[in-house]
Amino acid sequence: MVTMGLLLALSFVVSLLALGFLIWAISNKQVAPDQHDARVIFDPGDEGHVESGETATSRPYNFDTVRSGIDAISARPVAVLLIAATVWLVVGSGFGLVSSLKLHLPDWLSDHAPLTFGRVRTLHLNLVIYGWLSQVGIAAMIWILPRIFHTPLRAPRMPLIGAALWNLAVLLGALAIANGWTDGEEWLEIPWQLDLMLALAGFFFMVPLVKTTLARQVHHIYVTGWYFLxxxxxxxxxxxIANLPYVHSGVEEATVNWWFAHNVLGLWLTPLGVGTAYYFIPKIIGKPIFSYSVSLLGFWGLALFYSQVGIHHLIGGPVPTWVATLSVVHSVMMFIPVIAVAINQHITVGRNLWALKESLPLRFIAFGALMYTMASFQGSIEALRSVNSVTHFTHYTVGHAHLGAYAFVTITMFGAAYHMLPRMTGRAFRWPALINAHFWLIVVGFAIYFFGLSIGGWLQGLAMLDGTRPFSESVILTKPYLEARSVGGALMTLGHILFAFNVASILLPQRAPETVRTVPAE
Amino acid sequence: MNNYLPLSIISLGILAFATLMLVIAPGIEMARPEPPAGLQPYTVEEQRGRDAYVSMGCLYCHSQQPRAPEQAPDGERGWGRPSVSADYFYDSPHQLGTMRTGPDLLNVGARLPSESWHLTHLYQPRAIFEWSIMPAYPFLFEVKAEAEEGDVVVALPPEFAPAEGVVVASQEALDLTAYLLSLDRTYPAPQDGIRDDGYRPRGDAE
Structure with missing residues (x-):
C-alpha cells in the first residue's frame, strides 16, 4: 500500500509540476501565444463585424473569395455528416423519451424484449453519443480546421466513405443492442466486432484532418485546433483499448470501463464542444477572445486532470483506495482548466452581449459554453466523497451527465450547425423564428429535466443513506420527479424535431412555388 | 503551439500516463492467481442466466457492489458485506453498475433464496411490490392452457394471473433465476481483499 500511496502522490506531483512549468513558460514567453495569434481566425476586414446572416434583415454574408473556396470543399462532407447526425438525434431522443416514460409507466411496452427499459436506455445512449454527438462534432471539425489553417480540406472524399461506414456501424450496433447482443458495459455496449467498423470509419475521418493540418498555410495553430487535433x-x-475483447475482466474491466467512459466525455466530447465554442464565439462577435495565454492553461490543464478522473465512478467500490482518491483529487483540480476556459469565453461574450441579439447561433453556443462551466463545477463537487455518497447510484448523476453531454455539447453543436448551414448552402433560413422556438423549447425542457432529476436524485440519495427508511421510500419519492423529467424530455425531443425541420428546410433544394421564386441570398 | 508533432506527442503521453495510473497500476495490484475460498464458478445454467442479465440491461438499475457501513447502510438493508475486488474473479463483463433505481444484487441469492419468488417478480414485479417501477418481463414466460410435464408454473395472485390457463417459465427465465440465486458473496472476505476504504474513520486502519 505504501508504494501505491507513493504512486498517488507521484501522479499529483507530476501534474502540478507540469502545470507549474506551463505557467513558467507562459510568463517567460517561452511559449508566447499572444493576442496577435488569437486573430488568426479573422481575414483582413473581418474583425469588428458581427457575422450573422441567419435572418433576412441582418447584414449579408461576409464571404471572402479565399474562404468561400475553402468552405465549398468542406460543405459536402459536413452536410452528409450533419444530416446523418440529425437523424440519429431524433431517433435517439425518441428512445430517451421512451425510457424516461418507462420509469414511471413500467408496464407500458413491456411485451417485447427489444422494448425493455434496459435496451431502450442503451439505444438512447449509444445513438446520441456515436450517432449524433460524434458525427456532428466531426462535421464541426471538418468545417473549422480548414478555416483556421487557411487551406482547403485535403482528401475531401474520405469523410464520405467514413460517414457511410460509421452510420452502417451505428445502425448495426443499434440492431444488435435491441436484440440483446451487447458487450455489456456502459458506454461500450456496441459489440466489438462492429467497433472494428467504427474504428475503420474513424480512420477515414482522421486522415483528411491530419493531412489538412500538415498542409496548413498559417504559422500558428489556433486554440480550437489544439482541442480538435x-x-x-x-x-x-x-x-x-477499451474495446479489446478477452483482455479485461473482473474489477480491472470496471476501471477500464470508467477510464474510457469518462474520457469519452473529457477527451472527446469536451474538446469538440470547447474547440467549437473557441472558434465560433470570437468569430461571430468579430473580436478575439479575452486572453489568449490563458487558453493554453485551459487546454493542458484539461489534458492533465481530466484524463485521470474516471475512477470517481467507482468511489466506495471494490477498487484500491488510492485510485479512487486519485480521481477525486483530479476531479477537483478540473476547476483550473474550467476557470481558464470560462475567463476566455464568458468574458468575450459578456463584453459583447449585444451580439446575442444579432446572432441566433451565438445564443446556442454562448449558452452551451456557460453550461460547460456549470457541468464541470458540479462534477468537481460531485466527486467529493461526502457529496458522492449521496449522489452516486441516483438519478442526480443522470441529470449531471445531461448537463455535460446535452446542455453543453449538444446545444453548442446546434449553434454550430445553424451558423454553418447558411454558409454551406449560400441560402438564408426561411423561418428564423423556428430557430428561436427551437432554442426556447430545449432550454425550458432541459431546465425541467435537470432540476427534476437533481432534486429527485438528491432526495433519493438521502433516503438510501438512512438505514431507518425502507428502500421502497427511495423509489416512491422519485416518481413525481421522474414524471417531470418526461415532460422536460418531451419538450427537448420536440425541439429536436424542429431542429431537423430547420436543417431540412435549408438543405433541401427550395422548390419554388408558382408565384414566388426564392432567390438564394448573396 | 505552432507545431503539430510536439502537440501530438505530449497529448498522447499524458493519456498514456493516465492509463498507467487508472488502469495498469490498479490492474497489477488487483490481479490474483486464484479466486477466494468460498467463491464458486458459475454453472452452465447460471452463466446463461448471467448472459440474459447482461442482455436485458439489468445493470442500468441494479448495482453489484455493497458499500462499507462507514459510508452507507447497505449491510443493514441485507445487501451484504462490503465487496472486494476478488469477489468478481469470474465476472466478465463486469456488472458493478452505477445506479440503484432498484436494490444492490450482489447477494440477492442469499437474501431472497426462493426460485418461485423470483419467477413471480420477473413476470410482474407489481404482483409483489405495488410501488415497484421495475419492468415486467412477460416475454420470458408463456401462457399455456395447462402445464405440461416438466413445466415450472409461476405463482400469481388472481389480479395478475391470465384469465385462462397458467403462466409457465421459459428456459431463459429459469436460467436468469438460477443466476440471481447464485449471487451470494456471504463467505468471509479474503484477508488481502482490496476495496475503497476511503470512508474508514481516521485512526481505525487495519
Missing part, C-alpha cells in the same frame, strides 16, 4: 488522437486510443 488532440481529440482525434485521444479518442481512437481510448476506443480501441
Amino acid at each position: 488532440a481529440g482525434i488522437l485521444w479518442f481512437p486510443c481510448l476506443f480501441v
Whole structure:
C-alpha cells in the first residue's frame, strides 16, 4: 500500500509540476501565444463585424473569395455528416423519451424484449453519443480546421466513405443492442466486432484532418485546433483499448470501463464542444477572445486532470483506495482548466452581449459554453466523497451527465450547425423564428429535466443513506420527479424535431412555388 | 503551439500516463492467481442466466457492489458485506453498475433464496411490490392452457394471473433465476481483499 500511496502522490506531483512549468513558460514567453495569434481566425476586414446572416434583415454574408473556396470543399462532407447526425438525434431522443416514460409507466411496452427499459436506455445512449454527438462534432471539425489553417480540406472524399461506414456501424450496433447482443458495459455496449467498423470509419475521418493540418498555410495553430487535433488522437486510443475483447475482466474491466467512459466525455466530447465554442464565439462577435495565454492553461490543464478522473465512478467500490482518491483529487483540480476556459469565453461574450441579439447561433453556443462551466463545477463537487455518497447510484448523476453531454455539447453543436448551414448552402433560413422556438423549447425542457432529476436524485440519495427508511421510500419519492423529467424530455425531443425541420428546410433544394421564386441570398 | 508533432506527442503521453495510473497500476495490484475460498464458478445454467442479465440491461438499475457501513447502510438493508475486488474473479463483463433505481444484487441469492419468488417478480414485479417501477418481463414466460410435464408454473395472485390457463417459465427465465440465486458473496472476505476504504474513520486502519 505504501508504494501505491507513493504512486498517488507521484501522479499529483507530476501534474502540478507540469502545470507549474506551463505557467513558467507562459510568463517567460517561452511559449508566447499572444493576442496577435488569437486573430488568426479573422481575414483582413473581418474583425469588428458581427457575422450573422441567419435572418433576412441582418447584414449579408461576409464571404471572402479565399474562404468561400475553402468552405465549398468542406460543405459536402459536413452536410452528409450533419444530416446523418440529425437523424440519429431524433431517433435517439425518441428512445430517451421512451425510457424516461418507462420509469414511471413500467408496464407500458413491456411485451417485447427489444422494448425493455434496459435496451431502450442503451439505444438512447449509444445513438446520441456515436450517432449524433460524434458525427456532428466531426462535421464541426471538418468545417473549422480548414478555416483556421487557411487551406482547403485535403482528401475531401474520405469523410464520405467514413460517414457511410460509421452510420452502417451505428445502425448495426443499434440492431444488435435491441436484440440483446451487447458487450455489456456502459458506454461500450456496441459489440466489438462492429467497433472494428467504427474504428475503420474513424480512420477515414482522421486522415483528411491530419493531412489538412500538415498542409496548413498559417504559422500558428489556433486554440480550437489544439482541442480538435488532440481529440482525434485521444479518442481512437481510448476506443480501441477499451474495446479489446478477452483482455479485461473482473474489477480491472470496471476501471477500464470508467477510464474510457469518462474520457469519452473529457477527451472527446469536451474538446469538440470547447474547440467549437473557441472558434465560433470570437468569430461571430468579430473580436478575439479575452486572453489568449490563458487558453493554453485551459487546454493542458484539461489534458492533465481530466484524463485521470474516471475512477470517481467507482468511489466506495471494490477498487484500491488510492485510485479512487486519485480521481477525486483530479476531479477537483478540473476547476483550473474550467476557470481558464470560462475567463476566455464568458468574458468575450459578456463584453459583447449585444451580439446575442444579432446572432441566433451565438445564443446556442454562448449558452452551451456557460453550461460547460456549470457541468464541470458540479462534477468537481460531485466527486467529493461526502457529496458522492449521496449522489452516486441516483438519478442526480443522470441529470449531471445531461448537463455535460446535452446542455453543453449538444446545444453548442446546434449553434454550430445553424451558423454553418447558411454558409454551406449560400441560402438564408426561411423561418428564423423556428430557430428561436427551437432554442426556447430545449432550454425550458432541459431546465425541467435537470432540476427534476437533481432534486429527485438528491432526495433519493438521502433516503438510501438512512438505514431507518425502507428502500421502497427511495423509489416512491422519485416518481413525481421522474414524471417531470418526461415532460422536460418531451419538450427537448420536440425541439429536436424542429431542429431537423430547420436543417431540412435549408438543405433541401427550395422548390419554388408558382408565384414566388426564392432567390438564394448573396 | 505552432507545431503539430510536439502537440501530438505530449497529448498522447499524458493519456498514456493516465492509463498507467487508472488502469495498469490498479490492474497489477488487483490481479490474483486464484479466486477466494468460498467463491464458486458459475454453472452452465447460471452463466446463461448471467448472459440474459447482461442482455436485458439489468445493470442500468441494479448495482453489484455493497458499500462499507462507514459510508452507507447497505449491510443493514441485507445487501451484504462490503465487496472486494476478488469477489468478481469470474465476472466478465463486469456488472458493478452505477445506479440503484432498484436494490444492490450482489447477494440477492442469499437474501431472497426462493426460485418461485423470483419467477413471480420477473413476470410482474407489481404482483409483489405495488410501488415497484421495475419492468415486467412477460416475454420470458408463456401462457399455456395447462402445464405440461416438466413445466415450472409461476405463482400469481388472481389480479395478475391470465384469465385462462397458467403462466409457465421459459428456459431463459429459469436460467436468469438460477443466476440471481447464485449471487451470494456471504463467505468471509479474503484477508488481502482490496476495496475503497476511503470512508474508514481516521485512526481505525487495519
